[in-house]
Amino acid sequence: MKILRLAVTAAALLLSFEASVQAQTTLRIGLAEDPDILDPTLARTYVGRIVFAGFCDKLFDIDEKINIVPQLALSHETSADGKEVIIKLRPGVKFHDGEPLDAEAAKFSLDRHMTMPTSFRKPELAQLDRVEVVDPLTIKLVLKTPFSPLIAQLTDRAGMMVSPKAAKAEGDKFGLKPVCAGPYKFVERVQQDRIVFEKFADYWNKDAIKIDRIVYLPLVDATVRLANLKSGGLDLIERLLATDIKAVVGDPKLKLSSAIELGYQGVTLNVGKDKAKGPLSQSAKVRQALDLSLDREAINQVVFNGEFKPGNQWVNPDHPYYQKAFPVRGRDIAKAKALLKEAGVTAPVSVDFMVPKGAETEAVAQVIQSMASEAGFDMKIRVTEFATSLKLAESGEYQAFMLAWSGRIDPDGNSYVFQKSNAPQNYSAWSNADADKALDDGRLVTDQSQRKAIYEKLAKLVLDEKPLLYIYHRKILIAHSTKLEGYKQMPDGLVRVTGLTLK
Amino acid sequence: MLNFLGQRILQLIPTLFFVSVLIFSLQHLLPGDPALVMAGEERDPEVIAQIRAQYRLDQPIPIQYVYWVKGVLSGDFGESLRIKVPVLSLIAQKLPVTIQLGSMAIVIAFLIGIPAGIVSAVKKGTAWDYGANLFALWGISTPNFWLGIMLIFLFSIELGWLPASGYVPLSENWRASLASTIMPAFVLGNAIAAILMRHTRSAMLQVLESDYVRTARAKGLSERSVILKHAMRNALTPVITLGALELGTLLSGAVLTEQIFSIPGFGKLIVDAVFNRDYAVVQGVVLTTATIYITLNLVADIAYVLVNPRLRA
Numbered sequence: 001m002k003i004l005r006l007a008v009t010a011a012a013l014l015l016s017f018e019a020s021v022q023a024q025t026t027l028r029i030g031l032a033e034d035p036d037i038l039d040p041t042l043a044r045t046y047v048g049r050i051v052f053a054g055f056c057d058k059l060f061d062i063d064e065k066i067n068i069v070p071q072l073a074l075s076h077e078t079s080a081d082g083k084e085v086i087i088k089l090r091p092g093v094k095f096h097d098g099e100p101l102d103a104e105a106a107k108f109s110l111d112r113h114m115t116m117p118t119s120f121r122k123p124e125l126a127q128l129d130r131v132e133v134v135d136p137l138t139i140k141l142v143l144k145t146p147f148s149p150l151i152a153q154l155t156d157r158a159g160m161m162v163s164p165k166a167a168k169a170e171g172d173k174f175g176l177k178p179v180c181a182g183p184y185k186f187v188e189r190v191q192q193d194r195i196v197f198e199k200f201a202d203y204w205n206k207d208a209i210k211i212d213r214i215v216y217l218p219l220v221d222a223t224v225r226l227a228n229l230k231s232g233g234l235d236l237i238e239r240l241l242a243t244d245i246k247a248v249v250g251d252p253k254l255k256l257s258s259a260i261e262l263g264y265q266g267v268t269l270n271v272g273k274d275k276a277k278g279p280l281s282q283s284a285k286v287r288q289a290l291d292l293s294l295d296r297e298a299i300n301q302v303v304f305n306g307e308f309k310p311g312n313q314w315v316n317p318d319h320p321y322y323q324k325a326f327p328v329r330g331r332d333i334a335k336a337k338a339l340l341k342e343a344g345v346t347a348p349v350s351v352d353f354m355v356p357k358g359a360e361t362e363a364v365a366q367v368i369q370s371m372a373s374e375a376g377f378d379m380k381i382r383v384t385e386f387a388t389s390l391k392l393a394e395s396g397e398y399q400a401f402m403l404a405w406s407g408r409i410d411p412d413g414n415s416y417v418f419q420k421s422n423a424p425q426n427y428s429a430w431s432n433a434d435a436d437k438a439l440d441d442g443r444l445v446t447d448q449s450q451r452k453a454i455y456e457k458l459a460k461l462v463l464d465e466k467p468l469l470y471i472y473h474r475k476i477l478i479a480h481s482t483k484l485e486g487y488k489q490m491p492d493g494l495v496r497v498t499g500l501t502l503k
Numbered sequence: 504m505l506n507f508l509g510q511r512i513l514q515l516i517p518t519l520f521f522v523s524v525l526i527f528s529l530q531h532l533l534p535g536d537p538a539l540v541m542a543g544e545e546r547d548p549e550v551i552a553q554i555r556a557q558y559r560l561d562q563p564i565p566i567q568y569v570y571w572v573k574g575v576l577s578g579d580f581g582e583s584l585r586i587k588v589p590v591l592s593l594i595a596q597k598l599p600v601t602i603q604l605g606s607m608a609i610v611i612a613f614l615i616g617i618p619a620g621i622v623s624a625v626k627k628g629t630a631w632d633y634g635a636n637l638f639a640l641w642g643i644s645t646p647n648f649w650l651g652i653m654l655i656f657l658f659s660i661e662l663g664w665l666p667a668s669g670y671v672p673l674s675e676n677w678r679a680s681l682a683s684t685i686m687p688a689f690v691l692g693n694a695i696a697a698i699l700m701r702h703t704r705s706a707m708l709q710v711l712e713s714d715y716v717r718t719a720r721a722k723g724l725s726e727r728s729v730i731l732k733h734a735m736r737n738a739l740t741p742v743i744t745l746g747a748l749e750l751g752t753l754l755s756g757a758v759l760t761e762q763i764f765s766i767p768g769f770g771k772l773i774v775d776a777v778f779n780r781d782y783a784v785v786q787g788v789v790l791t792t793a794t795i796y797i798t799l800n801l802v803a804d805i806a807y808v809l810v811n812p813r814l815r816a
Contacts, residue, residue, distance in 0.1 A: 034775060036543075036585050044543035118554055123547040173587060191586060191593060192775060193670060193767035219668055219765045223652060228667040231659040387535030387780055394539070406544060417546075424546045 025502045026213040027484070029495060030225045030237035034192045034218040039175030040160035041113050044120045046406050046493070047218075049157065050238060053494040054214050055096075055197050056180035058159035059087060059106070060151060062409055064259070066320065066491055068151055072101060072161055072181060072204075078446060082146025089137045093204045095163035096185035103133040108164040110141075113157075118172070123417075123424075124158040127443075148446045152410035156492075183209045183498055192218060208498040229254065229479055235502065236480035236487070238495060241360075242304040248479045257478045257489040260309050260316045263407025264414065266470040267353075267368070272429025273396030280351055280399050285343040287466035290351075290400075292336035293375035294368060296328055300472055303363045309473045313459055314405075314414040316473040321411040321452060323459040336375035347376025354398040356386045361402055364471070393427040401427060409492065411455060412442055419462060430467030507808060511801055522793045523575070526786055527568050536560075537780035541584050558584060558783075571786065580790075581783035583776075590787035593772060598791070601761070601768035603673060604684055604691065605753045611692035612699055613746060617739070619696070620703025624711060625730055635700060642697025647690050647756060651763035654686045668765040687764040691756050695749045702745055706738035750799075754792065 035048035040056055043049075059073040074088045093101040110131045113121035127147035132140040143150070153159065166179035178186050183205070184197035195216040199209055217234065219225045222241045228234040230251065240248060240256070248254045269290075274281035280290065296310035312328045315321050340347060351372075355365040362383060369379040379400065384392065393401050407414055417423045420439045421431035438458035445451050462468070476493040483503045490496060538554040539546065555561040559570055574581055580590035623635035659667035665686055671679040710716060711734055719733045720726075758770035765771070769788060776784035 037587050042587075044541070044545045046544075118550060118557060120542070120545040120547070120550055122550055123545065175587060190767060191588065191596065192771050193765075217669060217765070221763060221765075224655060224668050224763060224765065227652075227655045227660055228669075231655075231663060231667045233659070233667050233669065385535070385778075387540045387778070388533075390539050391535050424548050 024213065025211045026215060027211045027236065027497070027500065027502055028215045028217060028234045030228055030234040031216055031218045032222070032225070032239040033220060035195070035216075037175035038178045038186070038189070038195075039172075040157040040162060040178075040180075041116050041119045041121055042172065042175060043157060047238075050493070050495050051195060051216050052157065052160065052180075052182075054216070054497050055182040055184045055186060055200075056160045056162075056178065057182040058156065059089075059154045059161070060159055062155050062490060062492060064488065064490060066262075066409055068155055068409075071155075072106075072159075073154075076151055082148070082444065082446065083143045085141040085143070085150060086134065087139050087141065089139070090204060091137055093181055094202045095161075095166070095181045096179045096200055097163050097166055098202070099163045099165050101161055101181050102136050103139045104136075105164050106139050106161060107131045107133055108167070109161045110139075110158075112162065112167060116172070121158045124153045124156075146444045148443055148451065149408075149410035149412040152408070152413070155409055184214055187213075205498060210499075210501045211497070214497060226479065229481065232481070234481075235484050236478065236495065238476075238478055238493070240477035240479045242307045242475070242477065244479075245305070245307055245477065253482055254479055255482050255484075255487075257480065257487055258475045259489040259491045259493070260318055261407055261474045261476050261493060262315075262319075262409060262414070262491050263405040263473070264311060264314055264316070264470050265364070265404045265472050265474060266402075266468050268393070268401045268403045268418075268427050268468050269466060270396060270399050270401070270428060271465075271467050272431060274399055275396060276352070276399070278351065278399050279343065279345045279349050283343040283345070284465050285339045286345055286349060287469075288464075289336040289339040289343070289375055290372055290377055291466055291469050292329070292332045292339065293372045293377065294469070294471070295331040295371060296471055298331075298371070299364060299367050302367050303360065304472075304474075307477075308475055310471070311473045312463065312470050314418070314462075314468075314470060315411050319411070320448065321455060323452075323456050325456065326459055326463055331371070333375050340376055348373075348378040349376060350378045350380060352382060352399040353379040354382050354384050354389055354392060354401045356389045356402060357383050358386075361404075365402055368471075396427075396429065403427070406493070411451075412439075415439060415455075415458065416443075418468065419458070426467075428467035430465065432461055432465060435461045435465075508805065511804060515797060515801065518797055519790075519794065522797075523572065523786075523790060524568070526789045526793075527571065528564070530782060530785055531564050531567075533777075533780070535780050537584060537782055540780045554584075571783075575790070580787040583784050584781050585779050585784075590783050593784060594769075594787055594791055597767060597769045597772045600670060600672075600766060601754070601757050601770060603680075604688055604757060604761070604766060604768060605750070607684055607688035608692035608695065608753055608756075609746065609750070611688055612695035612749070614696075615692070616696035616699025617703050617742065620700040620742075621707055621730065621735060623700070624704045624707030627708065635704070639697040639700045642693045642700075645693070647694075647759045648763055650693065651687070651690045651760060654690065655764075658686060668763075670764075670766045670768075684766070687760045687766055690763075691753060691760050694756070695746070695753070698749065699742060699746060702742050703738065706741055707734060710734045710738045 031047050031050060033047045035051050036043055036045045038051060040052060057072050059071060060068050061071040063069050072090055072093055074090050077086045089103060089106060095101060113119055114125050114128060127143050127145055129142045129144045134140050161181050163179040167174050183200060183203050185200045187196040187198050189195045197214045199212050203209055219228060225237045226244055229237045248256045269287055270281050279286045300306055300308050300310050309316055310328050311317055313322055355361055365381050369381055372379050392398055405414060416439050417425040419435055420426060421436050435458055438454050441454045442451055476489060478489055480487055485501045486499045538551045538560055541554055542551050559567050582589050619635045623632040626632050655667045658665040666683050669683055671683045673680045716729060716734050719729045757768060758774055761768045761770040762774060773788045
């Protein structure tokens with residue numbers, strides 16, 4: 001009898017153990033690269049932002065329509081002169097180490113972003129003069145000049161809050177064991193292999209967190225990433241290739257989620273520092289001719305099976321700040337040739353076309369090359385490894401440069417640093433006083449319709465002068481198993497983990 | 504013998520010095536600025552200047568070299584620009600992975616290459632021989648990345664037997680570890696197996712025609728014993744040396760194979776470091792690899808001397 005009782009107890013124990021094992025759910029996410037350091041102040045990669053979304057909440061977030069919504073903050077209010085912003089914090093929020101997220105902690109995080117020597121957040125918060133604690137749950141941001149994109153900046157890494165205790169103790173090594181206030185807390189990281197997180201029991205929105213663990217696995221090859229998803233080794237993968245969409249849609253066990261990216265894919269034209277002084281840099285007409293020789297929809301069809309979105313501005317055609325008065329124009333070879341003639345240029349116009357290495361970019365470059373040749377351009381493609389191409393672009397050793405931008409929520413983030421005279425990423429070295437004024441004015445007003453009117457002037461200037469040819473906007477392509485429910489794709493491409501369940 | 508050993512070890516110093524200068528200068532010849540790469544999309548001039556200063560990238564290359572060598576001599580290989588982890592701990596983490604992968608690949612190469620070579624020599628001119636030759640030709644000419652992806656499709660997606668990629672350490676779960684490394688090890692070992700097969704075959708053919716094998720047969724020994732006991736032993740000596748030499752191929756092959764199967768080993772470490780211009784990591788990894796090679800060479804030299812006293816001059 002005793003033995004029987006023992007056996008029954010043992011069996012029950014085993015069963016309960018098995019049940020508890022089964023109850024543990026792990027979401028495995030395949031990343032396209034190994035992220036850099038997981039410190040919001042020092043991080044700088046897109047892939048890193050995907051991981052942050054799982055463990056490091058921000059003051060604000062965005063919704064599917066790019067509206068700014070509260071996350072760790074409850075509200076914000078900007079003073080009439082635009083130089084003060086009051087932010088109310090969510091009460092009862094804790095960091096992963098149990099420390100409270102109050103006004104002092106928020107001030108600490110923002111100060112850290114602004115003052116740490118190698119902080120990459122400095123330029124994002126450059127207009128911020130200081131942060132003041134108003135009461136335990138209220139902070140005041142005092143600005144040097146009005147800066148309307150500020151709240152948008154706080155929806156990304158600049159708005160991420162870190163535990164002051166951990167950050168002080170770890171210094172610039174904080175990213176090796178990050179402590180934030182997000183839904184999951186850091187467990188371990190093996191470089192180039194995996195990053196593991198587990199559910200944070202004291203998360204402020206813990207009812208929305210249903211999966212126990214998340215493991216991020218960097219798998220560089222897109223084919224291998226998809227193979228892992230198909231074989232069940234992963235539950236979700238980012239950056240699916242457009243050419244693999246069919247394979248996902250045709251698989252009953254997989255689901256595709258997509259959104260148009262906030263960024264753009266384009267060709268930067270060297271206007272101000274072309275050492276060879278080629279016709280492209282000397283005449284806007286020649287640049288307009290190059291633009292007219294392109295059929296953006298055809299590029300989209302040929303290279304991406306029509307999956308992406310042709311564009312001509314720094315925001316995509318569905319974006320609230322897209323200027324509908326300037327739609328994507330069709331191809332017009334006759335007009336392109338006429339423009340070249342007007343510019344007094346004889347075909348073929350030779351162009352040194354620098355293209356960063358990559359299957360998709362090279363394919364687009366080849367289509368551009370063949371289209372432009374019909375208008376009289378001889379685009380000499382120079383495939384260059386990315387790190388090298390950046391260096392060459394900085395020193396102006398190119399005439400056309402295929403360059404993408406991952407995009408920011410506020411249109412300022414897609415335009416200012418690229419179009420303003422002498423701005424750090426103005427590789428074109430374009431300089432236009434009216435454009436500079438429009439770019440500055442756009443930062444001063446918060447009202448959307450007023451801002452849009454300012455940016456309309458800018459769009460006209462950019463489209464006439466063409467320091468950059470905006471070509472298309474990619475779709476963010478996320479594929480996941482149908483076992484994963486509740487997944488919604490946001491336009492910033494990040495993988496948000498709240499509200500997800502895994503069957 | 505001690506004298507010889509001392510001499511050889513002393514010779515190591517200038518060799519390693521030369522290697523270190525070479526690594527350092529070659530790497531700095533690469534176009535692209537690490538501070539710029541590190542900045543990614545956040546290319547703010549002030550921050551970039553800070554990074555340059557912090558990692559001494561703003562100083563002349565010889566001075567950077569001196570700082571690096573000073574660090575290396577005191578056991579500090581520097582820290583990764585990208586992830587702020589000490590280079591030495593990265594090496595300690597990745598080296599065992601590649602060693603495991605490499606050893607499995609060599610075992611697979613020997614297990615396939617040698618029997619195939621023996622069979623094709625013994626059954627010369629038959630279907631067995633042609634089959635083995637065909638296999639060798641296929642093994643040498645199949646690109647690693649293609650074979651890797653095909654294996655993933657077959658064993659992971661179609662059959663669902665093996666994980667498509669990733670790595671489980673031996674210490675964690677040996678079964679899962681073997682499952683995660685068997686495909687990459689096969690891809691890596693495959694080309695070497697083919698080379699070993701070709702060499703085993705020609706060595707065996709030569710030995711099988713020699714007098715002592717004829718004598719063995721004349722003594723009435725069974726064919727099995729003639730081949731396995733008499734012929735094979737002599738034929739295999741050069742093949743084993745060749746196998747050891749192929750260890751180099753293994754390390755370079757690992758670069759690609761680890762990338763396909765996302766094995767977090769030495770190869771993947773160096774590829775990522777080169778693309779990210781993570782100088783400290785590249786320098787550390789290459790110096791470690793060079794040291795391993797040089798040490799192995801030394802061990803081989805010593806072994807030769809032990810075997811052949813005439814070299815001890």
